[in-house]
Amino acid sequence: MALAVFGVVAVLVVAGLAALAVWQIHRLDYKRDLIARVEARVHAAPVPAPGPERCAGVSVAGDEYRRVTATGRWLEDRSTFVQAVTELGGGYWVVTPLAGDDGTTVLVNRGFVPATGRDPAAWRPRSPDPVTVTGLLRMTEPGGAFLRANDPESERWFSRDVAAIATARGLGRVAPYFIDAERVPGERGLPVAGLTVIAFANNHLVYAITWGVLALMAAAGAVFVTLDRVRSHGKA
Secondary structure (H helix, E strand, C coil): CHHHHHHHHHHHHHHHHHHHHHHHHHHHHHHHHHHHHHHHHHCCCCEECCCCCCHHHCCHHHHCCCEEEEEEEECHHHCEEEEEEECCEEEEEEEEEEECCCCCEEEEEEEEEECCCCCHHHCCCCCCCCEEEEEEEEECCCCEECCEECEHHHCEECCCCHHHHHHHCCCCCEEEEEEEECCCCCCCCCCECCCCCCCCCCCHHHHHHHHHHHHHHHHHHHHHHHHHHHHHHHHC
16 A cells, blocks of 8 residues: 555656656747747837837737837936946936827837936937937836835836836826837947847756656656565565
């Protein structure tokens, strides 16, 4: 009876470990496909940013990191400073609304400024005329960052939460995404655009091998123990 119970437990353990290995293989396929899709998007020719008729269908799987263009006028007085840590150090993302002629506003991450560079007077001049921005479509970042909730009343922003920023700035119809602006060749001064980091952790092959090896070890151990008990029982 004890040997039968041990056998059932051993089978369940081995099956569980094997299932984890198979799941990691599926995750590996998904991650490789995701990386390939994102790579294709960031190097593709830009397309117009989704307008009001397409906003409801914008998704991570179908649109994030797609190169897009948007045209409108900057609403400079409604910019938001979102805390950021970049290759240039600590500071802020400058998120400014871009109001289009169709009545839709898109939030644009114009780039990074250091903590000492929040004064717009020190930035490169912006044209009051309509401008076309090219950049990467990014999905909203609701709530805040890890253990750091956005506090609109205190102007403490830790993530680019489109809905919360739109409410705090009294904006009307706002696209449910924002755009990380690209750096224009030869562009100098603040804000510094084009600092988007595109990196996806892909350790699933290592995890799959680990779970697979553990499954084999558990199976080998179970066989060894079973044979040892069978031999001992025979001698008895």
